[in-house]
Amino acid sequence: MPRGIISVFDHPSLFTSFLYLYKSPIVKDIKNQLSYLLLKEEWNQEDREWMVEYLNSNDINLLREIAKEQYDEDIEKVQQILDKKLSAGILRNIHSRIQVKRKIRKLYRWSFAAACLLLLFSVGIYRNYERNKIPLKVVFTKPGETKMLLLSDGTQVWLSPESRFIYPNTFTGNERDVSLSGEAFFQVAHNTDRPFIVNTGTLRTKVLGTSFDINAYPDRKYATVIVGTGEVSVNSTSQNNDVTDSSVRLLPNQQVVYTAYNDGLRKENFPDAAKILYERRNGHLEYNGTNIERVTEDLSVMYGVKIDLASQLNNYTYYGDFNIHQDSLKSSLKVICLTLNAGLKKQGDVYVIDRKFAGD
Template structure:
């Protein structure tokens, strides 16, 4: 039986037109798919998928609402019909997806498909005009932006914590070195142990953006062609990455408004008096965690006298460069300062 013939059989089953022999083919198909996947799934994983599927069949057909009475033929037949249609629908939707994945013989894909099924346990959609805060069972706090949705399992696994995002959300992840927290956004995956970061991934947008507030974040592309080779970067605070969906390019950069990272009991002082430029830039680097590179070493001889308190980093750099006859530009995740310098 080829794929087209099998599709026709499934359609016939849904229409209730199969004889007993054809129905048996459907049930044998369900059993054989899991049996023939020994190189992909261990016995526990097979049983987990099977149990999950049948639990959903029960809950979506007779669970909690169906009452079976042996002596009432009409009720009995109606209940069996509901059960039959429910089973058929679940087989077509659930098992057909698993079948396609197994046909590709991709261990990574089957793991991700299982994660997708688990992640659909709970789905939260924010249709309000304000942010919505969600606290997950592991202590992670998600701030879901408007017109966004997130799905995740009731209980995370022991090795990974997978969630699936559409739209935008800020994550403050509870650290767990044994179970990375993984955010799936279409073709891009963001993986952390414990940190805070923002992910923006709307369906109608041409790009996906990830920016980091604290900690370190691994961002990489999910590639079907070369699953072993990941196109990705490691981000640190005040850094971001933009993934172009069409070109598949990952472009690292700096967040629009870098924030102070240095923890200090007192206010950080940005007042400089006859301070060598190299020391000024080193302080900015230490405070914001962003690399600032002097391309012309003659600039080291310049000194700065200025009050740069209460100004954003970009404004501070602009005033510094004007004062010492220089200019700056952003390249990737660093700033570069160049120019003739003071005389």
Template sequence: MKKREQYREIEDFLADESFRMWMKSKNDTDGWEEWTLEHPKRAKLVEEARLWLLAMKVPEQNLSQEQVDAALQNTWMKIEEKEHENKLEPKLIQLWNTAWFSKIAAILVLGLLSFYAYTNYFVDQANYSSYDEIVSNHDEDGLLEQINNSNKPQIVTLSDGSSVLLQPKSKLSYPKIFKGNERNVYLSGEAFFEISKNPKKPFFVHANEIVTKVVGTSFRIKAYANQSDVEVLVRTGKVKVNSEKTSYNSNQKEIVLLPNQALRFGRKNQTFDKITDITADKSISNSVRSIEQLSFEFTDIPVAQILKTMEQAYSIEIDFPEQELLKCHLTTSLSDQPLPEKLKIICKSIGNNSSYTMNGNQITILSKGCN
């Protein structure tokens, strides 16, 4: 069996058992998603293979792997027998070995397998909206894109002071400068948002089939392209969620979420499920991250301890003069502030011309000590 790094054709992926199982069960035990991110040149082939499987809706329906492999083998044997019976000319045999003809053969194999399966396993892709489609349908010029191909969250700071903690295997598109009366960003994957307050300029996050509207708050959105649900979890403030295809100026009722409430949007049936008690939902409660759990309310707490809390919450590194800040304590509330604003408040509270710089996930605080 060829190693996946050697795959050059769609049928290479279609014939791979672990690839088929990934597409069918969404259980990525063999690291296909990570491998695809590490090999962007293969991403197009992976996507084409996925679309062929989805188009033909070929799940297992209680078939064992031996049965699947036997069906594949029998199909190829029939094709070879047909070739022999027809006594194909050398030119036609050569044609059989070309890449495009092999693709057709692979498709025929999967088509025969569909007789062994039912057609309701895969989520109906017809109603799906892709990240690329949503971005291309909006008129903003000069969008920047941040792609997190690392294994750690990344901080993205927007022009309005808002901050986004972008999780691995996720990407965010956003304008260099927000113009007009709205602030629009586009997400594929998972991110935690802390939005700078501006009631006159609402903030919109477009993620798959839903759009989340906020003024100033913190919340998490989980919207991976290959998952059947989109989730929104509010930590502070209030958000309003609606369908991407529904204008906020229409009469369709939007769903309002308050702190510690969540929403699950089923992409197949276009359904909204509001969750008022996230502790009762195992999927939601088990996915809560540090930044959503840690408190940013501090009463006479050493500055060094506050900075350590921020390092843990944001998965960042903060370099600061420990000796100079050793005796510095703060009483402050940072719960509803983006990361840059948190740092500004801390530096201003310390005084003595304290300042900070940010370079990705690396933050440096300069200070001669507290006042």
């Protein structure tokens, strides 16, 4: 990620720059300038000031045009992502600047799309900031890292690895709005007059005072909200971050599952949710018929490694548990392999699980 983009939120003075200050001879117009910056490995101060001024403009459609032109082969998929407002979560992807070297072409293309989506999300954050004049804080966690935050209203947030959380220094107005990319467990301070609202880009979760978990990583096919105590209302959101008509009310031991490609909110039972969520934030992961792809995605962020599961294994389910603080990475992956009758091989910095490695 170009260095300093987070300072957009932390240092409002950056917004005072003007478009004409940028004098690079490399670019001739706004569209070329956008393409040039999105392909550039690192931004200097002038680059950041130019981009901030562009984000302050009323028309950001050039970003969409660039994404379409660069990815004609993937335009349908990219448009789906744009339409689902997944840009909030793409912050995590572009922050790492796509460090995995395998499948260079595919990852390069994804990083470019991620940059476009990141900027689209930044516009919404910036405009909200300007409208309400509220200083925002941005906290993110590295692979394998967790953090606990105490908000100004007394709400506690446990941030899982590879996640990003945006919240105000002090809550004002009639609602307590925050934004999440990744996963977090919330213990919300009760306030009947000011609901607590979590925006992930695909879901809008509203509560008065309760405990729940939201899992909304941008590169996953799903997002979930699981309720431990209290009551939660969940809506999906449109391209413009508007709340859709569909709403799901959740009580303790229930969850809603959102899938990115059909806009559906599916309500399910989730027994012993309070116990499982408490243990999860302490590194104990429990699964009861969970899709194996979700399990390996969890292990990937918890251990801070890259795990590649062969596509023919994606539809299997898993029953069992892991303790991240006690079980080694290799022992956990070995359990997965035994369950799938597969083998494990490390290729570069990626752990690959495939049946063709069984017996190696």
